[in-house]
Amino acid sequence: MSMAVRSGRLVCGHRGALLLLLLILAGTLVILHRIVQSPLLNQYEILQDHLERQQKQNARSTRTILLWSEFFGDPRWKLSWDTLGPQDLRDDLQCPVYQCEVTNQHDFLPMELYDAIVFHAAEMFPLLRPLPSQRSPHQAYVFALMESPGETKHRLDDEEGFYNLTMTYRLDSDVVWPYGQLLDIETDAVVAPSASPYWRKPPASFNDSVVWDLWSGKTKMAAWFVSHCETLSKREILAERLQEFLPVDIYGKCGTLSCDRGDPRCDEMLDTDYLFYLAFENSLCDDYVTEKLFDALRRNIVPVVFGGADYSRILPPHSYIDANRFETVQELAQYLNFVAGDPEEYVGYFWWRTHYRLASTSPFCDLCARLHAPGSVHKTQFYGDIQSWWFNSCRLKSQIHL
Known part of the structure; x- marks a missing residue:
């Protein structure tokens, strides 16, 4: 066998050994990385990193709320302007969480970009805009009513699975909206x-x-x-x-x-x-x-x-x-x-x-906070039978004998 052939085989052998060594080293590094990043050893750091990223994301992100219908003839729902920005929510409404926009202008954003759409159930759907033309999976449809169930102007048995959140005076609402x-x-x-x-x-x-x-x-x-x-x-x-x-x-x-x-x-x-x-x-x-x-x-x-x-x-x-x-x-x-x-x-x-x-508070402060709550965009809920949830809270007979 010639010296050239022997030399070639030796080089190939060294290369193979080096490649094998590199593969072993890379595998070892991957294993070590996974061990270091394992929840068994690093659960607090993993949680901290996630919360810090979420906090930065929330600080940059503004949630947008559309008022679909009027509030007893008032398109502003007793707010100061047709559209309120974060500074208005902070200064005028004194909202602790204020990174939101509230508007009654349907063309403020493309319909699929609103984070929440609020429907006033004490009034019928507007004739010219009965329902949004399209609905994004991330959007929250909000059932809003301050009046008693007897003042509901919707056929709620036709709206099963329609609403994600409730905003009423009831204390088990997602957003509690009391009179005081x-x-x-x-x-x-x-x-x-x-x-x-x-x-x-x-x-x-x-x-x-x-x-x-x-x-x-x-x-x-x-x-x-x-x-x-x-x-x-x-x-x-x-x-x-x-x-x-x-x-x-x-x-x-x-x-x-x-x-x-x-x-x-x-x-x-x-x-x-x-x-x-x-x-x-x-x-x-x-x-x-x-x-x-x-x-x-x-x-x-x-x-x-x-x-x-x-x-x-x-x-x-x-x-x-x-x-x-x-x-x-x-x-x-x-x-x-x-x-x-x-x-x-x-x-x-x-x-x-x-x-x-x-004192009094605006429900849009709590709705804004709800939309910013950790996990809110990752969790979807529906009221499968909104009529029973709403109507079953009432009774006809009082305790005092009349």
């Missing part, structure tokens, strides 16, 4: 409405000189402002029965008295003339209380409530009188007469003001 909130004065934290609020205990005695002085001048028992006269809750029957035992002044279409909308005297006389305000709801539905209750709480008057809500999830104890806590209307009237005649008992219903304050 109570905040702790010391911490500024929202206490209620909540499924399990923590309330301070009312003191054994309480004095408020302003309310005490007003009590002595209050010569009328109860007032009620109402324009919807026949209701599912039968509140009109409760008011009529209550009038058999004590005087109730009814203002509006359902009564004999009137007070012009916007007249400051209408609110002032609740402070100066009346002891109680009837905050009776038109439907007996879970968590349903309207703005009339929160408006009454801003006055120096004790609200008498009647509805389907568990009011302990909405208001502090001993700040209201719940008609459903009494078996008969006569027993309710007797208690109202007792409170009306005892100034110390009456003033005690205002103890909560030293610890809590009334």
